[in-house]
Amino acid sequence: MSLSHAQLGIPPDYGQRCGLTLCPEPEELVDTELDFYQRPQKLVAAALRSWTLMRATATGDGISLFLISAYRSVEYQHKLIAAKLEKGELIEQVLRVNAAPGFSEHHLGRALDLGTLGCDALVVEFENTDAFQWLMENSATYDFYLSYPRNHASGIAYEPWHWCFQQG
Ligand SMILES: [Zn+2]
Structure with a gap:
């Protein structure tokens, strides 16, 4: 099966227009702990090491942090978007909350969607926890950064739960 942007109605100049760069999948991924829903997840080894340290420090500070999602393939992103279109959403709406296939930081094996006890998953209210x-005070120590702050130039909605490992 070929997976093209045209199939999803994504304009050819999408990357340019959003200022997003392609996010290639890594050659090697390692297994993380199970996520909050007891699903297996994967990250590149360096990101997993840093996440494990960060989570341990947070726990020591009395803060609960857990994985909701980590690596996702280009194919998965394509299917996710195709399913939303099938349910009647418009591609313009979908691209506000999901990067086009190939442009999601989750393809890199370096991005984490994080949750905490007492807060629903993937909601803006996470910013009040x-x-x-x-995370705002400590994540940089572990080379994790908030990718989509408010009013991000890409047009992707604010995602306080989404953190990406960027070394150096
Ligand atoms: Zn994310």
Whole structure:
């Protein structure tokens, strides 16, 4: 099966228009702990090491942090978007919350969607939690950065739960 942007109605100048760069899948991924829903997840080894350290420090500070999602393939992203279109969403709406296949940081095996106890998954209210405050103060120590702050130039909606490992 070929997976093209045209099939999804994504304009050819999408990357340019959003200022997003292609996110290639890594050659090697390692297994993480199970996520909050007891599903297996994968990351590149360096990102997993840093996430494991960061989570342990947070736990020591009395902050709960857990994985909701990590690596996702280009194929998975394509299917996710295709399923939303099938349910009647418009591609313009979908691209506000999901990067086009090939452009999601989750393809890199370096991005984490994080959750904390007492807060629903993947909601803007995550920004009001102690976990978010802790991340804002400590994540850079572990080379994790908030990828989509408010009013990000890409047009992707604010995602306080989405953190990407960027070394150096
Ligand atoms: Zn994410």
